[in-house]
Amino acid sequence: MAEQSATRVxxxxxxxxxxxxxxxxxxxxxxxxxxxxxxxxxxxxxxALPWYCTSCGACxxxxxxxxxxxxxxxxxxxxxxxxxxxxxxxxxxxENTFVQKNPWGRSRNKRADWVQKLDFEVPHVxxxxxxxxxxxxxxxxxxxxxxxxxxxxxxxxxxxxMEFGILGEEEACCGNEIRRIGESGLFEELQEENLAAxxxxxxKEIVALSPHCMNVLKKEYGDNTGIKVSHYTxxxxxxxxxxxxxxxxxxxxxxxxxxxxxxxxxNNVFDEPRDMLKAVPGLxxxxxxxxxxxxxxxxxxxxxxxxxxxxxxxRNAEVRVLDAVEKGAEIIATACPFCVMTLxxxxxxxxxxxxxxxxxxxxxx
Amino acid sequence: MKTGIFICHCGxxxxxxxDVKRLSExxxxxxxxxxxxxxxxxxxxxxxxxxxxxxxxxxxxxxxIASCAPSLHGELFKDLLRKKDVNPxxxxxxxxxxxxxxxxxxxxxxxxxxxxxxLSGLYGAAHYVPLEEKQVEVNKSALIIGGGVSGLSxxxxxxxxxxxxxLVEMGKELGGHVxxxxxxxxxxxxxxxxxxxxxxxxxxxxxxxxxxxxxxSNFEGFFGNYEATLNTPEGQKKATVGGVVLSIxxxxxxxxxxxxxxxxxxPRIVTTLDLEKAGDSLDLPDKPRVAVLHCIGSRxxxxxxxxxxxxCCINALRASEAIKEKYNDSYVESFYMDVxxxxxxxxxxxxxxxxxxxxxxxxxxxxxxxxxxxxxxxxEDTLFGETFEREFDLVVLSIxMSPPETSKxxxxxLKISLDKDKFFLEAHIKLRPFDTAVKGIFIAxxxxxxxxxxxxxxxxxxxxxxxxxxxxxxxxxVDPFISIVDPKRCSGCRMCEQACVAKAIKFDEEKRVVHVxxxxxxxxxxxxxxxxxxxxxxxxxxDSIIDDEISALLEAI
Numbered sequence: 001m002a003e004q005s006a007t008r009v010x011x012x013x014x015x016x017x018x019x020x021x022x023x024x025x026x027x028x029x030x031x032x033x034x035x036x037x038x039x040x041x042x043x044x045x046x047x048a049l050p051w052y053c054t055s056c057g058a059c060x061x062x063x064x065x066x067x068x069x070x071x072x073x074x075x076x077x078x079x080x081x082x083x084x085x086x087x088x089x090x091x092x093x094x095e096n097t098f099v100q101k102n103p104w105g106r107s108r109n110k111r112a113d114w115v116q117k118l119d120f121e122v123p124h125v126x127x128x129x130x131x132x133x134x135x136x137x138x139x140x141x142x143x144x145x146x147x148x149x150x151x152x153x154x155x156x157x158x159x160x161x162m163e164f165g166i167l168g169e170e171e172a173c174c175g176n177e178i179r180r181i182g183e184s185g186l187f188e189e190l191q192e193e194n195l196a197a198x199x200x201x202x203x204k205e206i207v208a209l210s211p212h213c214m215n216v217l218k219k220e221y222g223d224n225t226g227i228k229v230s231h232y233t234x235x236x237x238x239x240x241x242x243x244x245x246x247x248x249x250x251x252x253x254x255x256x257x258x259x260x261x262x263x264x265x266x267n268n269v270f271d272e273p274r275d276m277l278k279a280v281p282g283l284x285x286x287x288x289x290x291x292x293x294x295x296x297x298x299x300x301x302x303x304x305x306x307x308x309x310x311x312x313x314x315r316n317a318e319v320r321v322l323d324a325v326e327k328g329a330e331i332i333a334t335a336c337p338f339c340v341m342t343l344x345x346x347x348x349x350x351x352x353x354x355x356x357x358x359x360x361x362x363x364x365x
Numbered sequence: 366m367k368t369g370i371f372i373c374h375c376g377x378x379x380x381x382x383x384d385v386k387r388l389s390e391x392x393x394x395x396x397x398x399x400x401x402x403x404x405x406x407x408x409x410x411x412x413x414x415x416x417x418x419x420x421x422x423x424x425x426x427x428x429x430i431a432s433c434a435p436s437l438h439g440e441l442f443k444d445l446l447r448k449k450d451v452n453p454x455x456x457x458x459x460x461x462x463x464x465x466x467x468x469x470x471x472x473x474x475x476x477x478x479x480x481x482x483x484l485s486g487l488y489g490a491a492h493y494v495p496l497e498e499k500q501v502e503v504n505k506s507a508l509i510i511g512g513g514v515s516g517l518s519x520x521x522x523x524x525x526x527x528x529x530x531x532l533v534e535m536g537k538e539l540g541g542h543v544x545x546x547x548x549x550x551x552x553x554x555x556x557x558x559x560x561x562x563x564x565x566x567x568x569x570x571x572x573x574x575x576x577x578x579x580x581x582s583n584f585e586g587f588f589g590n591y592e593a594t595l596n597t598p599e600g601q602k603k604a605t606v607g608g609v610v611l612s613i614x615x616x617x618x619x620x621x622x623x624x625x626x627x628x629x630x631x632p633r634i635v636t637t638l639d640l641e642k643a644g645d646s647l648d649l650p651d652k653p654r655v656a657v658l659h660c661i662g663s664r665x666x667x668x669x670x671x672x673x674x675x676x677c678c679i680n681a682l683r684a685s686e687a688i689k690e691k692y693n694d695s696y697v698e699s700f701y702m703d704v705x706x707x708x709x710x711x712x713x714x715x716x717x718x719x720x721x722x723x724x725x726x727x728x729x730x731x732x733x734x735x736x737x738x739x740x741x742x743x744x745e746d747t748l749f750g751e752t753f754e755r756e757f758d759l760v761v762l763s764i765x766m767s768p769p770e771t772s773k774x775x776x777x778x779l780k781i782s783l784d785k786d787k788f789f790l791e792a793h794i795k796l797r798p799f800d801t802a803v804k805g806i807f808i809a810x811x812x813x814x815x816x817x818x819x820x821x822x823x824x825x826x827x828x829x830x831x832x833x834x835x836x837x838x839x840x841x842x843v844d845p846f847i848s849i850v851d852p853k854r855c856s857g858c859r860m861c862e863q864a865c866v867a868k869a870i871k872f873d874e875e876k877r878v879v880h881v882x883x884x885x886x887x888x889x890x891x892x893x894x895x896x897x898x899x900x901x902x903x904x905x906x907x908d909s910i911i912d913d914e915i916s917a918l919l920e921a922i
Contacts, residue, residue: 019752020731020744021625026752033745064702064729066666293624293755294732301752 011065012036018059018069023297024052025140027313032059032069041073047085050076051144052309056261056300061087078319094183101172102138109143112168126201133203134164137213138173141336146337149209152358153232160245170197174188176216181303207232211263211336233335237272240279249364250282256329259295260336273335280364286327300338318346325350333357367399369425373407373432379466384476384848409919421447427490430485431459452495460488480901485917492910495847503589503742503841504607513541513824515810516612517563522829530605531571537578539564541614547641548816550679551710588805589841607836608805610828615766615811618662631735636761637680654695656742656757657681658730659701662767672786674765676814678705681763682714685723697723700730766815779806790814795868799828807832846888852878855898
């Protein structure tokens with residue numbers, strides 16, 4: 001990735017739009033504007049600070065001078081990664097990704113184990129007509145909580161007659177978080193490995209399960225891959241609308257939808273997930289007071305999935321759950337595995353259930 | 366042939382990196398060169414005298430001036446030739462400043478390059494023939510497009526000077542955005558009063574035709590005789606006009622484009638324009654908390670509006686003041702990046718507003734979240750370095766100026782250019798700020814970039830004055846650089862007819878050849894390049910000139 005141009009950093013007018021938009025400012029010692037100012041003057045930055053960033057992207061999307069503050073943070077992290085001054089948990093995630101191509105260090109051989117939960121065969125992408133690849137990626141492949149996502153989406157696609165294949169063990173981590181942690185060398189390796197596989201099997205279309213994977217495949221794997229990348233909700237929503245996928249069951253619950261940053265504000269997918277929920281019989285859809293473009297980040301991105309910051313403060317996930325309770329929701333629905341993971345603990349405490357969209361749809365299938 | 370070569374030092378600009386003495390000596394060896402001189406400032410009066418004296422003394426019939434770019438001092442040098450009864454098109458300008466001395470530091474290389482450039486001028490000029498500037502009659506009437514304050518002031522000026530004026534307005538009534546303003550700063554009179562006074566005066570004038578709810582649908586012709594087609598509610602109307610003042614104003618910025626501002630999601634988030642219209646209908650508590658945000662839709666790279674809209678700081682101050690005056694116990698906080706109260710009296714107005722108790726916080730608000738209790742503003746006070754979340758009863762967005770919605774359409778119709786921000790582009794930002802690249806078409810008011818009411822009125826008047834200067838002569842010279850067709854070579858393929866943007870090429874059905882309508886030809890050379898039979902040439906730029914100039918550049922010196 002090109003280094004954030006130094007001349008753009010010099011154009012920063014210190015207006016505070018970034019800090020005012022940042023989900024970490026105020027409650028943690030993190031202040032984006034100040035870090036950009038320090039970058040302008042090449043001043044020393046406390047090495048704990050850059051790790052607060054959740055890479056939600058709000059600063060970069062709104063910056064009036066297009067300084068791309070989130071990229072400045074990545075640069076600060078890169079320097080720390082290079083010098084080895086990084087939290088142990090981050091270190092571990094990087095090593096694991098290097099060896100096993102996933103941050104949790106699980107065996108690469110088991111990357112396609114989730115298919116055993118299905119009662120039909122999932123072909124390798126090379127054997128499909130459409131060359132449509134379901135990009136599963138690490139958390140959905142290994143985490144017991146998130147493994148249901150590929151299983152559900154596969155069932156929904158099967159039911160709606162949408163052909164797809166997988167890469168199985170040949171798939172490597174997408175690298176979205178790795179790049180944001182600041183390990184650009186490792187990111188490039190992952191990118192090369194995946195691109196080589198896409199090319200070898202003539203992949204024409206990629207359907208990502210996590211918005212994080214969708215983001216990196218779509219925006220950071222290069223402009224000339226010629227491969228169409230979408231999030232699975234972008235395929236399912238039209239299938240439901242056209243009647244290709246029917247939802248005969250009923251789901252009599254009050255559901256509030258949480259926009260994942262990488263799906264919503266960073267990639268403008270706001271309506272598809274809502275359309276899907278609205279199509280579920282019996283479901284009542286609610287909205288957070290902060291939704292769509294101003295949705296509050298769950299703090300699961302930018303490497304925050306792998307380690308805990310030192311500061312103690314009320315986590316955004318908790319703020320989110322309290323808002324959901326106030327709105328009278330019974331279920332928090334979202335479309336991102338990281339959001340599911342971060343929201344679940346505080347939600348359980350308040351007696352709320354967190355569901356990934358595909359879980360609700362599968363229940364009414 | 367008697368050629369004079371005059372090489373300018375341009376002070377140190379050229380002399381520093383070009384050996385001007387070596388140059389002037391070098392050209393003395395050419396038999397067709399009667400005089401070759403170098404001089405500190407050829408454009409100065411003694412410099413000009415040197416040229417006129419040389420013309421007289423040597424009977425020069427070609428003049429080559431090697432100096433700055435030809436666009437500079439063009440008419441000045443042409444006039445020197447005219448004064449001595451030498452056809453001005455026998456003058457050749459060679460740019461040895463922009464194209465040579467300013468480019469590199471190596472004196473030897475620069476001098477060699479200048480030598481070739483001058484030589485190419487010398488070879489080319491040998492083919493020059495005297496060209497006649499054609500005089501055409503000019504229609505003493507003007508089309509004003511857009512009936513806001515700048516259009517109104519242009520129309521008033523021109524009609525008072527005796528020009529027939531067609532004033533075209535797209536909307537139902539005249540006055541534009543100013544009509545909506547309750548109090549125009551700094552005079553504090555109502556916008557409606559300003560425009561109604563102008564309109565009344567204009568309607569009383571016999572030489573003014575006003576068309577509202579009307580759009581320009583077609584535009585052709587050339588300076589002095591433009592043909593405009595107007596789509597009026599009563600049907601199409603044609604008007605022949607000498608020139609145009611384009612004053613179609615701006616579009617108010619639509620804050621929906623910035624979703625984090627929450628505009629449209631809650632009636633308590635309004636723009637400065639909404640606030641003007643709302644007036645007393647605002648439903649606020651006795652001690653309202655009001656936030657005013659500067660720079661909405663201005664100074665923002667993310668939405669392609671990197672410019673300062675210049676009016677919104679004053680508008681933000683006006684809004685803050687209006688709230689403070691109406692609600693004595695209100696809490697008004699103004700959020701700014703910089704306060705640019707630049708017009709005369711603006712800084713004092715800023716001070717007054719502060720004295721009235723409006724608080725100013727240096728923060729570009731991150732996001733606005735409507736809640737049932739109040740509108741929550743999230744931002745960072747950049748001077749305290751502290752993040753805040755504050756609740757307000759009303760949020761006023763001081764919106765900037767976006768280019769007019771019809772700017773692209775109008776640019777295509779009039780064949781004029783837009784700048785990078787999609788406002789209309791002036792011919793020269795300092796020297797010709799009212800002109801466009803097309804003769805007789807002027808721009809006025811905020812369609813050429815953000816302006817306040819006073820500036821727009823002045824800009825309208827200034828453009829009208831420039832147009833008046835052109836029209837009042839009653840005639841105009843047309844550049845003699847027009848295409849000519851050799852009927853013997855023309856095969857009648859009519860490809861040139863399609864290439865011509867000025868629609869100057871006409872086909873003769875009987876003789877099966879084309880000819881050029883001189884008055885309409887713009888001399889662009891498109892037909893020339895298109896013709897497969899080489900039957901068309903452009904006066905002043907015939908092939909032999911260009912061929913010889915190129916060979917001079919390439920030949921070994």
